[in-house]
Amino acid sequence: MEIIPAKLLRIYLKEEDKYEKEPLLELIVKILKKNNVSGVTVLRGLYGHGMRGTSRIDIIRLSMNLPIVIECVEYEDKLMKILPKITDIIGENGLIHILDVEVVKK
Template sequence: MEKNAKAVLLRIYIGESDRYEGKPLYRYLVELFRKEGFYGTTVLRGITGFGMTSRIHSHSILRLSTDLPVVVEVVDSREKIEQIKPALEEIISGGLVTEEEVTICFYRSDEDEA
């Protein structure tokens, strides 16, 4: 991706225990985005959160949750994001998906330096 290019950040808020086709949902999504050739994906595990049910999920010693919040982030062109959204609607049975326009400051790997 070129420097200062416009892109879309898609954020998917799900639970750690969510599954799809026998796999953790976050792992399934990472594999899907990789297979579809997206620039990259990151999975973030939350320490506390709540969703539509307002039930708090927490990584507290007193209340150890087995369903911590997870955020899957993927950045790519508007076209690629729009292409994948119908599939995501089928795959994600519970959660929240948001998007926002972003500007790429730079995009490179360690291998670019070699």
């Protein structure tokens, strides 16, 4: 067994966030895939609150701008190469969080 240091990239958005009319979530996943970042996962939250307000299902207004989290685990050097581009397209629309993690390999 081998333990390898890596980084967990976590990006918080809202479902309806866009960059030049393209859904931000799809654009970020495309960038990660194009740069061979492994193990990208997108999670949809039921409820969230942050600087841009509260996100939740609103049946009365038929609104579903729910919180989204994009996660991936990768080596630091690879993430640092694409982080400036991701930061630029997210702008004020989200939050980027990076954590130290350890990957266990057989």
